[in-house]
Structures are given as structure tokens and as C-alpha cells.
Amino acid sequence: ASAFRGSKTGRLYLTTHRMIFNNKSLNDPMVSFSFPFCTISEMELEQPVFGANYIKGKVRAQPNGNWVGEAKFKLMFKKGGAIDFGQAMLKASAFRGSKTGRLYLTTHRMIFNNKSLNDPMVSFSFPFCTISEMELEQPVFGANYIKGKVRAQPNGNWVGEAKFKLMFKKGGAIDFGQAMLKAS
Structure with missing residues (x-):
């Protein structure tokens, strides 16, 4: 058919x-x-x-x-590889260090699901309306990544804004970025 x-x-x-x-x-x-x-x-x-x-x-x-x-x-x-909330804006332990898991893309948001069930951050939602300063980086050495800032939503269990870095260690950052532009 x-x-x-x-x-x-x-x-x-x-x-x-x-x-x-x-x-x-x-x-x-x-x-x-x-x-x-x-x-x-x-x-x-x-x-x-x-x-x-x-x-x-x-x-x-x-x-x-x-x-x-x-x-x-x-x-x-696509697998998102890793996510890093590397900033001093938030004191919450859930945001400390790198996280490894899967990144999902919908028409309204990105959703990160942590691979580790023992980490305080099990998942994190990035609604497109809360994301700013987003850039795709292609370093000479190291994995491509997407970085930006995300603002907290009301009743979202955290306050303020956080810098994030989505590393694609197995490739796919450019494909994911293009799919994100189409989705948003």
C-alpha cells in the first residue's frame, strides 16, 4: 500500500x-x-x-x-546522553552534578528522565515558553551539546532559573536541535 x-x-x-x-x-x-x-x-x-x-x-x-x-x-x-545543571543559582541538591538518561521532545516541551532511580531528580520538564538563551555548541574536542536557561514554573517544586547543558555523547545534537525548532 x-x-x-x-x-x-x-x-x-x-x-x-x-x-x-x-x-x-x-x-x-x-x-x-x-x-x-x-x-x-x-x-x-x-x-x-x-x-x-x-x-x-x-x-x-x-x-x-x-x-x-x-x-x-x-x-x-534520540538519547539525550547527559544533562548538567552546572550553575550556582540553585542550592537544591537535586540540581547538582551531571545526570544521565533520556530526553524526549514533544510539541510543547522537552522532558528529561533520569537513568538513576536513586537521584533526587527523577525527571525534569523544559516547557518551550520557559527556555531562553538556547545555543547549539560544536566544540572541536568533546561531544556536541545544547545549552540555555530555563525558568521555574508556578508549583514546579523549584524557584528561579537554571542554566542547563544537554550533552549528546553518542551524536544527535544537531538532529535533536533541528527537530526542536520544528516542534516549537
Whole structure:
């Protein structure tokens, strides 16, 4: 089917029974696609040296679905690598030091989920309306990173503003920055 041709950009949602992809383009014949776990086979996580990490596999058509057969898929995603709240503006221990985890991008915010469950900061939300002085840095030596400032929101469990630095140790800072410009 022509709906399956080409690359698609959008959001991927995970439930206890399936993955759901919602296409960013409303003009594409495939607006959304459901991947029930019971229909997925040969799924593998790929972590290439260059380029974004991705999951690939095959999905079978569901009975009474709007397509037949089997389709291959490749879901690309970005890992934020590390986040560093390196500033003296905040005294809260949750902001001290570097954190490692995943960075998610939505149309309204970035969300960092800490890999360590023992850290006082389990997650952190960066609504776009609270971010300022954002820059993408490409040092000669070291990983590319995105830096900026984020202001606290009312009832956000902290006060003031914080400088942040998102390091992409496995690549992807430029791709993430471009996706962020499109999302905001």
C-alpha cells in the first residue's frame, strides 16, 4: 500500500499492549499506525556508530484491519546522553552534578528522565515558553551539546532559573536541535 512508502516523522506512544505512531503530516495517507505487541516479530534495537539509534522489526496485519500481509518497520529515536545543571543559582541538591538518561521532545516541551532511580531528580520538564538563551555548541574536542536557561514554573517544586547543558555523547545534537525548532 502507498501509505507505507517513505519515511514518516511523528510521535510514538507506548501502552501496555501496543505502540501507536501518530504522523506529524496530516497530508500523508498514513495518519497513524498501531503496533499491537502480539503482531510484532524480529524486533531488534540497533545502535550504529554514526546516526540515530533505532528499533527495527516486522508487524503482521490484524484481522479486520485496513491492510493485509506483513510490513517491516524502523523506529528512530534520540538519547539525550547527559544533562548538567552546572550553575550556582540553585542550592537544591537535586540540581547538582551531571545526570544521565533520556530526553524526549514533544510539541510543547522537552522532558528529561533520569537513568538513576536513586537521584533526587527523577525527571525534569523544559516547557518551550520557559527556555531562553538556547545555543547549539560544536566544540572541536568533546561531544556536541545544547545549552540555555530555563525558568521555574508556578508549583514546579523549584524557584528561579537554571542554566542547563544537554550533552549528546553518542551524536544527535544537531538532529535533536533541528527537530526542536520544528516542534516549537
